Amino acid sequence: MKRSPIRIGISGWQYAGWRGVFYPPGLVQAHELAFASRAMQTIEINGSHYSLQRPGSYQRWHDDTPDDFVFSVKAPRYLTHILRLEGDAVPVALANFIASGVFNLRGKLGPLLWQFPPSMAFKPEVFESFLQLLPHDTEAAARFASQHHDSHVRHPCLETDRKRRMRHAIEIRHPSFCTDEFVRMLRRYRAALVVSEAVADWPYVEDVTGDFVYLRLHGPETLYGGRYSDTALDRWAARISAWASGGEPEDAHHISNLRPRVRSTRDVYCYFDNDQKVRAPFDARRLTERLMPKEALSLEPLDRHAGLSDS
Template sequence: MSGRGKVRVGIGGWTYPPWRGSFYPEGLAQSRELPFAAQTFGALEINATFYGRQSSTSWEKWAASVPDGFQFTVKGSRYCVTRPKLADAGEGVLNFLNQGLDALGPKLGPILWMFAARRAFDREDIARFFDLLPASLNGLPLRHAIEPRHESFRDEHFEQLARDHNAAVVFGDDDDFPCIDLNTADFTYSRLQRMKGDCPTGYSASRLRQFADRARLQVDGGKDAFVFMINGAKAKAPQAALALQDLLGIARS
């Protein structure tokens, strides 16, 4: 690995009423919220894809609404990750990938596969699931991130499987699930979910500095870093992401 990576800070989605007037300017048309958010942040995580397919025109519209250099990350379908055996998800993975997301082209970032909290590590089943995740789609390179939410994934065999497939393991700052902090891919994926409503920037200044230092180490080591402010006090997500961007010196327009 050579060179310096790129850090992209973002939020989960772009349509959330409490952001109107606090992040989005008063009177901004809802149709302009995606372009505004994409000019402000380096990435957005799409959650709707977890629940259902999106139309081909939606993918095309989203791609046309954001600037070059911006990336969407896409949450993989629940129909793939909630079945009893992940090894049986092959058809679901293909259906998910073939819904039109390749219309994003280089604006497609990592695909996030979030496991159910009850799913324990099964070495054979997880290995077969990794084998279902292609490295490209119609010539477009794909990156995959895995979010395990069960303590049993703190296992050297899982770490090696993820490394063998260049899959990132999500760093989750979360009150409810274990944070399995592993270095397994040429990119990193963080989901920060402990924002507090009584803090103007969601996270304290000291905690934001820790996240900034972590991202700097990753990009200095040649990795691309994706950092999302997701849950907790969601109304504060844009302010938290803006504050982190300021610390990293990557403030956008």
């Protein structure tokens, strides 16, 4: 099946408040991913941010989802928030993450998301050293994963079914990153700068630095909360259409004056992170209906569930 260059979904899927609202009453927790993955096209795996997951978990997530489904995987906070990319432990920690089972997603492995804390400033030499480590295909990643530490990864997954592309998305939350040097660095290493929209005091930037665009929508009213209005979704639909067609919105918010190379198409990944009050999955569907009405019709219907109302 030919995949759409646009994929719209949610950040995580295991939320108690979604049960009986997004998830049908009586649906057992073990079946929530199967339901969610048939209601949208992509999901961010969040648990990998807080602890190393197991190969069996990645295999189960692969098996529970449709053939054309894609996961993004959120990289460990141990690397981004604790080590802050500095020190001799960084290569081993990266190897541990890769060896933890991500290869078991096979063709459903999408971008790896690297989210950095608001307190972390841009240090050019630190970031360049880190970007140099990141593998861009699964064969290179498997070689790198051989550096894992057995005490942290007891059952390493070091084999891939075939050579596949690996993409990296970088989410910044400190204004010191808003420099031409940082944008040029990301383009040099083919990493995408995340378009991160939130009411928090984080930089909002739309520089295209990779061959794909990655968006995270954290809520229009509060951090991780609020329903996106029809006007807001219309605006996002227009911007995503511009990126997906290989261009940019006319009023794109840039750091750098250097424009990206125009392409015939670009893949776009968009994740709703307004989890509170169960808005994320329904806003994701509303945006999907604007951009891909035919694909939206083929997804699991949601209108029978209470959470679809605006109340």
